[in-house]
Amino acid sequence: xxxxxxxxxxxxxxxxxxxxxxxxxxxxxxxxxxxxxxxxxxxxxxxxxxxxxxxxxxxxxxxxxxxxxxxxxxxxxxxxxxxxxxxxxxxxxxxxxxxxxxxxxxxxxxxxxxxxxxxxxxxxxxxxxxxxxxxxxxxxxxxxxxxxxxxxxxxxxxxxxxxxxxxxxxxxxxxxxxxxxx
Numbered sequence: 001x002x003x004x005x006x007x008x009x010x011x012x013x014x015x016x017x018x019x020x021x022x023x024x025x026x027x028x029x030x031x032x033x034x035x036x037x038x039x040x041x042x043x044x045x046x047x048x049x050x051x052x053x054x055x056x057x058x059x060x061x062x063x064x065x066x067x068x069x070x071x072x073x074x075x076x077x078x079x080x081x082x083x084x085x086x087x088x089x090x091x092x093x094x095x096x097x098x099x100x101x102x103x104x105x106x107x108x109x110x111x112x113x114x115x116x117x118x119x120x121x122x123x124x125x126x127x128x129x130x131x132x133x134x135x136x137x138x139x140x141x142x143x144x145x146x147x148x149x150x151x152x153x154x155x156x157x158x159x160x161x162x163x164x165x166x167x168x169x170x171x172x173x174x175x176x177x178x179x180x181x182x
Contacts, residue, residue: 016113017073017122020060020129021061023081026080027103028054030084031057032051035047038050046143052172055171071122132173
């Protein structure tokens with residue numbers, strides 16, 4: 001039986017949803033590794049926010065998986081990159097800002113593919129996630145700028161702060177969450 005145009009369009013959408021899911025799975029691993037390292041270096045406030053951002057990425061990965069399943073696809077289960085381990089605190093935040101910037105760019109392209117293929121539900125999902133990725137980018141970029149501008153003075157202010165995120169599982173970007181829009 002020949003594949004219909006609708007099935008071809010759906011396959012293109014599933015493909016970009018899976019690419020995005022793989023990007024999220026990589027970000028989760030990267031950010032959790034950074035969370036552990038920041039916590040180990042007694043940079044509690046930074047560690048806590050990194051964990052909350054990783055939780056946001058977990059939610060995004062799950063949202064993409066659910067949409068893929070709705071469309072009849074099979075979600076990918078591995079990330080699309082290799083975790084960079086042992087980063088110096090001065091390198092983490094510019095690295096993550098660049099990662100989020102690239103993600104926003106890719107997701108905007110994926111959003112267009114969804115629209116071009118007649119899937120506004122997936123396009124709207126990308127838009128909602130882009131908005132949260134922008135919050136992550138802004139946070140990482142701001143911290144990177146503080147470290148660049150204030151250096152050891154800024155880092156000394158963070159050292160020794162508590163890393164507990166308490167009972168929250170909302171993440172960083174959701175209203176009412178620790179670092180998010182509220």
